[in-house]
Each structure stands twice: as structure tokens, then as C-alpha cells.
Amino acid sequence: MxxxxxxxxxxEFDAEMNNAHRDLDQRHEFKRRNxxxxxxRLDGLYEAIADGLRTPGLRxxxxxxxxxxxALETEIATTLxxxxxxxxxxxxxxxxxxxKLHASPNAPDTRTEAADIVRTLIKNIKVLPLPDGFxxxxxxxxxxxxxxxxxxxx
Numbered sequence: 001m002x003x004x005x006x007x008x009x010x011x012e013f014d015a016e017m018n019n020a021h022r023d024l025d026q027r028h029e030f031k032r033r034n035x036x037x038x039x040x041r042l043d044g045l046y047e048a049i050a051d052g053l054r055t056p057g058l059r060x061x062x063x064x065x066x067x068x069x070x071a072l073e074t075e076i077a078t079t080l081x082x083x084x085x086x087x088x089x090x091x092x093x094x095x096x097x098x099x100k101l102h103a104s105p106n107a108p109d110t111r112t113e114a115a116d117i118v119r120t121l122i123k124n125i126k127v128l129p130l131p132d133g134f135x136x137x138x139x140x141x142x143x144x145x146x147x148x149x150x151x152x153x154x
Contacts, residue, residue: 007095028079031072038069 045062123140 007092024080028076031076031079035069035072035076038065038072041065042069 042062042065045058045065048058049062121140122138124138126137126139128135128137
């Protein structure tokens, strides 16, 4: 395992994902603010109508704003919600966990800690039958790091 390369990969991946998500989040927030403004404008127009103000221009403006509000509601409903950002110390955190796991999985004084680390790294284990036995595939967000750590030592 080459921790520096994994750390660099996570750092770059984190930066790229956060940049992409930041742009999506900003567009989503812009649509929500636009929608809220449309609702406020419509409320004002409804109040004006309720107070007796009825003009052809007011009706046209009301229909225009209602159409825009409906379009924004559709866009907001079909847009993915804001995504979580990766923590900036993610690389160091996983490096620590993998290093601890790699260094002492069978030592009596750290066996319990190693088992706890494995539980946090691997969410599920898939057992695949093979003609001459079986294959174990760890599944989880960091399962690939564990696989990489095990294969690079061979």
C-alpha cells in the first residue's frame, strides 16, 4: 500500500467532487430563492386583487408569475437535493484506520480495535461461490482501500 498516493487521490477526488457539488448546490439554491420571490410577488398581487384592484395588466402579470412559479416548482422537484461534502481530513482519517488495521490485526492487545476498524471500513461482505471454493468481496465506501492494501503486500 502506498499511503501517500491514496492520500493524494482522496484529496484530489474530494476537491473535484466538492467543486462539482458546489456548482449544483448554488444553482439549486438560486432556483429556491427565485421560487420564494415568486411566491411573495403572487401574495402581493392576490392582496391587490382582494383589495379591489383589477386591471388587464395585473391579470397578465399574475399569470406570468404563476407560470414562472410552476416552472420553478417543477425544476426544484426534479433537481437532485444538495449533496454532502467530503470532510477535508478524510484522507488522514482513512490512512490512520488502514495503517492501524494493517499493523496489528492479530496482536492480542489491539485485536479488538482492529476488529472495530474493519467494521467501520466494510459495510457488507459478499461471498461468491467458485468451482474450487469461494471468493470474499468486501463492500463499502472504503472496501477498495482495504483490497488495495491487501493486494499491494503480496
